Amino acid sequence: MPKLDLKTAGPFIALVVVFIIGVLVNDAFLSSGNLSNILARSSFIGIVAIGATFVITAGGIDLSVGSMAAFISGCMILLMNALMDTIDSMVVIIILAIIASAGIGAVAGLINGLLTTKAKIEAFIVTLGTMGIYRSLVTYMADGGTLSLNFTIGDVYSEVYYGVFLGLPYPVWVFLGVAVIGYVLLNMTVFGRHCFAVGSNESVARYSAINVDRVKTATYMLQGVCVSIATIIYVPRLGSASGQTGILWELEAIAAVIIGGTVLKGGYGRIGGTVVGALILTLIGNILNLTDAVSNYLNGAVQGIIVIVAVYLQRGAWRRD
Amino acid sequence: MPDKNNKSVTLSVRKLRKSFGPVEVLHGIDLTLRGGEVHAILGENGAGKSTLVKILSGFEQLSGGELHISDGSGSSERIDVWNNAIAEQAGVVLIHQEFNLAEQLTVAENIFLGNEIRGRVFLDKKTMRTKAQEYLDILRSDIDPDASVDQLPVSAKQMVEIAKAQAKQARVLVLDEPTAVLTQQESQVLFELIDRFRQEGVAIVFISHKLDEIEQIADVITVLRDGELVGSYPATELSKDDMARLMVGRELSSLFPQMPKVPNAAEVVLRVSDLLLQGNSTPSSFELRRGEILGFSGLVGSGRTALMETVLGLRRPAKGNVGNVELRGERVDFKQLSAARNKGVAYLTKDRKGSGLLLEKGLIFNFSLFSLHKISRFLIDTKLEEIAFEKAIGTFDIRMKDRSIAAGNLSGGNQQKLLLAKILEAEPSIIIIDEPTRGIDIGTKSQIYHFIAELVASGHSLILISSDITEVIGLSHRVAVMYHGEISGVLESDEIEEHEIMRYATGLKSKHSHNNEVEQSGTSNAKA
Numbered sequence: 139m140p141k142l143d144l145k146t147a148g149p150f151i152a153l154v155v156v157f158i159i160g161v162l163v164n165d166a167f168l169s170s171g172n173l174s175n176i177l178a179r180s181s182f183i184g185i186v187a188i189g190a191t192f193v194i195t196a197g198g199i200d201l202s203v204g205s206m207a208a209f210i211s212g213c214m215i216l217l218m219n220a221l222m223d224t225i226d227s228m229v230v231i232i233i234l235a236i237i238a239s240a241g242i243g244a245v246a247g248l249i250n251g252l253l254t255t256k257a258k259i260e261a262f263i264v265t266l267g268t269m270g271i272y273r274s275l276v277t278y279m280a281d282g283g284t285l286s287l288n289f290t291i292g293d294v295y296s297e298v299y300y301g302v303f304l305g306l307p308y309p310v311w312v313f314l315g316v317a318v319i320g321y322v323l324l325n326m327t328v329f330g331r332h333c334f335a336v337g338s339n340e341s342v343a344r345y346s347a348i349n350v351d352r353v354k355t356a357t358y359m360l361q362g363v364c365v366s367i368a369t370i371i372y373v374p375r376l377g378s379a380s381g382q383t384g385i386l387w388e389l390e391a392i393a394a395v396i397i398g399g400t401v402l403k404g405g406y407g408r409i410g411g412t413v414v415g416a417l418i419l420t421l422i423g424n425i426l427n428l429t430d431a432v433s434n435y436l437n438g439a440v441q442g443i444i445v446i447v448a449v450y451l452q453r454g455a456w457r458r459d
Numbered sequence: 460m461p462d463k464n465n466k467s468v469t470l471s472v473r474k475l476r477k478s479f480g481p482v483e484v485l486h487g488i489d490l491t492l493r494g495g496e497v498h499a500i501l502g503e504n505g506a507g508k509s510t511l512v513k514i515l516s517g518f519e520q521l522s523g524g525e526l527h528i529s530d531g532s533g534s535s536e537r538i539d540v541w542n543n544a545i546a547e548q549a550g551v552v553l554i555h556q557e558f559n560l561a562e563q564l565t566v567a568e569n570i571f572l573g574n575e576i577r578g579r580v581f582l583d584k585k586t587m588r589t590k591a592q593e594y595l596d597i598l599r600s601d602i603d604p605d606a607s608v609d610q611l612p613v614s615a616k617q618m619v620e621i622a623k624a625q626a627k628q629a630r631v632l633v634l635d636e637p638t639a640v641l642t643q644q645e646s647q648v649l650f651e652l653i654d655r656f657r658q659e660g661v662a663i664v665f666i667s668h669k670l671d672e673i674e675q676i677a678d679v680i681t682v683l684r685d686g687e688l689v690g691s692y693p694a695t696e697l698s699k700d701d702m703a704r705l706m707v708g709r710e711l712s713s714l715f716p717q718m719p720k721v722p723n724a725a726e727v728v729l730r731v732s733d734l735l736l737q738g739n740s741t742p743s744s745f746e747l748r749r750g751e752i753l754g755f756s757g758l759v760g761s762g763r764t765a766l767m768e769t770v771l772g773l774r775r776p777a778k779g780n781v782g783n784v785e786l787r788g789e790r791v792d793f794k795q796l797s798a799a800r801n802k803g804v805a806y807l808t809k810d811r812k813g814s815g816l817l818l819e820k821g822l823i824f825n826f827s828l829f830s831l832h833k834i835s836r837f838l839i840d841t842k843l844e845e846i847a848f849e850k851a852i853g854t855f856d857i858r859m860k861d862r863s864i865a866a867g868n869l870s871g872g873n874q875q876k877l878l879l880a881k882i883l884e885a886e887p888s889i890i891i892i893d894e895p896t897r898g899i900d901i902g903t904k905s906q907i908y909h910f911i912a913e914l915v916a917s918g919h920s921l922i923l924i925s926s927d928i929t930e931v932i933g934l935s936h937r938v939a940v941m942y943h944g945e946i947s948g949v950l951e952s953d954e955i956e957e958h959e960i961m962r963y964a965t966g967l968k969s970k971h972s973h974n975n976e977v978e979q980s981g982t983s984n985a986k987a
Contacts, residue, residue, distance in 0.1 A: 342816060344814070347885075
C-alpha cells in the first residue's frame with residue numbers, strides 16, 4: 139500500500155477543500171461564467187509562477203517579475219501606438235509587439251541572470267534592484283499617469299484575452315500550454331535535472347560537469363519569457379499600463395510556487411503544484427468576493443495564512459523522511 | 460611541586476563505543492591519558508582516530524562505555540554527561556586539523572574568544588592584548604597580537620590555536636594531525652612546545668601518520684585498527700616497523716592487487732607543461748601514459764587538488780600562465796569541467812559529501828548526473844537510465860536497503876562506490892581520482908583498489924591523489940610528489956618508498972635542478 143504522500147497530494151487536497159468551500163458559500167460560484175473567469179485570472183499569476191518554479195528550483199529568487207510585467211506592458215503599448223502611423227495591418231502590429239515583448243522579457247531575465255552569476259550578487263539583491271528600476275521606468279514612461287493602448291488596436295487585440303476556444307478563454311489555453319511545456323522541461327529533460335542539481339548543491343553540480351552559471355541564467359531568462367507571455371495576454375484585458383500594473387505579482391507568484399510544494403531553498407520543484415497554487419490563490423480572492431462573511435479587504439491576510447500553513451505542512455513532511 | 464600536581468589530570472575511557480546511525484565505528488576502546496605524558500594514537504585512515512578524539516573533547520557523544528576523570532588528588536570520578544562545554548571546563552582542548560579560528564578577528568581576540576576578560580561592563584581589551592603577548596612570548600613566537608588571523612600563514616594559525624589552549628589553561632591537549640600543515644622546522648618548534656606542556660603536567664594526545672614524529676615525541680602509543688583497539692604500548696617498546704605492522708595488521712600485498720605493467724612504448728595521453736597555478740611562482744609539468752597510474756603524494760595543502768582542478772577547468776590558471784595542456788597530442792584549454800568530460804577526462808572529487816553526491820537526492824539521480832548527455836536527445840531516456848543503473852549496482856557492488864533511499868543514507872563505502880560509478884558512467888579514458896578511500900572501511904578499500912586495477916588493465920590511465928602513503932605506493936607506477944604548490948619530484952621504481960616520498964613532500968629534497976632528466980626518464984621502464 140503506498141502511503142499518502144502529503145508533499146505530493148497536499149496542494150491538490152487543499153484545492154479541493156477550497157473549491158468545496160466556494161460551492162457552499164455561494165450558488166453563483168459554480169456558474170460557468172465564474173469558473174472560466176477564475177481560470178482566466180489565475181493564468182497571469184500561474185504563467186509567471188511557472189517561470190518562478192524554475193528559478194526557485196535552481197536555488198534563486200526573482201522579485202522583479204511584477205515590475206517587469208508593468209515595464210513590458212508599457213513598452214508594448216508605446217510600440218503599438220507608434221507603429222500605428224507606419225503599418226496598416228493591426229495584426230502585424232500586434233505580432234511585432236508580441237515578438238518585442240518576448241525579446242524584452244528574455245533580455246531582462248538575462249540581465250538578472252548575469253548579475254547573479256557573473257557579478258556574484260545575491261539574487262535577492264539583484265532582483266530587488268531591477269524591481270525598483272522597471273517600476274520606476276514604467277512610471278517615467280507614463281509620466282506618472284497611465285499609458286493607454288490606441289482603441290483601434292485595442293479592439294483587435296482584445297480578442298486575445300476575451301476570445302474563447304472549446305468553451306475556455308484563450309488565456310486558459312496559454313496557461314495550460316505553458317504548464318505542459320514547463321512540466322516536460324523540468325521533469326523530463328537534462329536542463330530540468332540540472333535545475334534540481336544546481337538548487338540542491340551548487341558544488342556537486344559543478345563537479346558533475348554542469349555549467350552552473352548557464353543553468354541559473356537560463357532559469358532567469360525563462361522567467362523573463364514567462365512574464366512576457368503573461369503580459370501579452372494581460373495587455374488586451376485593460377489596454378493600459380501604469381506604475382500600478384503588476385503590483386505584488388512577485389509575491390503572489392512566489393506564494394503559488396511555495397503552496398505547490400516547491401522548496402524555497404531550492405533543489406525540488408513541482409510544476410503541477412505551482413498550477414494548483416495559482417488556482418488556490420485566485421479561488422480565495424473569488425470566494426471572498428462572493429461572500430459577506432469575510433471582508434474582501436482581508437484577501438491578502440487569507441493568502442498569507444495559506445502560504446504559512448503550506449510551508450508548515452511541507453516542513454512536517456520533510457521531517458518524516 | 461603542588462602547583463603542577465593540581466594541573467595534572469587523568470582522563471580515561473573504558474569499553475567506549477560509538478555508532479553513527481546503524482554503523483558502529485568504535486568497538487569498545489580502552490584508553491588512559493595521564494598528565495605529563497604524550498599519548499600518540501596511531502591508525503590508518505578510517506581506523507577511528509578522529510572520532511575518538513572528538514569524543515574525548517566532547518564534540519561527539521559516547522554511544523556506550525564509561526568516561527572517568529581524576530584530578531591530582533587521586534580520586535576518580537565517573538562522568539555521565541559529557542559534552543564540549545563540560546570537556547572545556549575539565550581543561551580538555553582539541554586543536555582541529557582544520558583550525559577553529561575567527562578569521563576576521565585579531566590574534567589577541569582569537570586567543571580569548573569565548574573566554575574574554577571583562578572590565579566592569581566592557582571587554583578589557585588592554586589586558587587581553589597584554590596577556591596574549593605574554594602567551595605568545597612563552598611560545599617564543601613573534602606573531603603580532605593585533606594581526607588579523609586571515610593574514611597569517613598556516614603555521615602561525617596553529618601557534619594561535621596553541622596560545623588559545625594556554626588561555627583556557629588546558630590540562631588535556633588534543634592535537635589532531637598538527638604537523639600535516641607544517642614544515643619540518645615548524646614541526647620541531649611544535650615538538651619543543653609539546654615537551655614544555657608535558658613538563659608542566661599536561662596530558663597530550665598526538666595524532667600523526669608520520670611514524671618518525673611519533674617515535675620522537677610519544678611516551679605511550681595506542682594503536683587502532685578498523686575501530687578496534689589493537690593495544691597501548693610504552694613507546695620504547697615499539698620500533699617503527701612494529702608500529703606499521705600493528706597499524707595495518709596484515710601483509711600489504713594482499714590489500715593491493717597486482718598491477719599490469721605499462722608497456723615501454725605506451726603513448727603519453729596527458730601532458731601538462733609549465734602550467735602556472737594561482738598563487739604560485741613555479742609552473743608544474745608532468746605526463747601521464749596510457750595504462751599508467753601516476754600517484755600524486757604530498758602533504759595536505761601542497762597543491763595536488765589545485766593542480767588537477769586547474770587542468771580540468773574547475774579553476775583558472777594564474778594570470779600570465781604560458782604553459783599548456785595536451786591531450787593525446789592535441790592542445791586543450793578546458794574552461795568548464797563539461798569540456799574535459801566530453802574529451803574523456805573525468806575527476807572524482809575528494810569531497811564526497813560536499814561536491815560528489817547530492818545527499819538528499821535518490822541514487823539514480825546521482826548516478827546519471829555526470830553522464831546525462833549519453834542518454835538523452837531532448838528528453839531523458841529513463842529506461843536506458845535504469846538499465847545502466849542496474850548494471851552499475853552489480854559492477855560496483857553497491858549495497859542498499861532499497862533502491863528508493865537517498866544517497867545520504869548509504870554507508871560511506873557505498874557512497875564512494877556510487878560516486879565512482881557516476882564518474883565512470885561517462886566512459887572517460889583518463890580518470891583523476893582524489894582521495895578515493897578516505898574514511899572508508901578496509902573491505903571497500905580493497906574493492907576500490909581492484910576496480911582501479913581493472914581500469915588500467917583495460918587501457919584507462921589514472922592519476923591518483925592520496926594522502927594515504929601506503930595506497931600511493933601500493934598502486935602507482937610512478938609517484939609525483941608536491942611541496943608548496945610545485946612538483947618537487949617524480950619517483951620511479953625503487954625510489955618509490957615512504958621515506959623518500961616524505962623527503963620530497965617536506966621539501967628536504969627536490970628534483971627541480973635537473974628537471975630535464977626527469978622528463979627524459981619518463982619513457983623508461985615503469986615500476987613492476
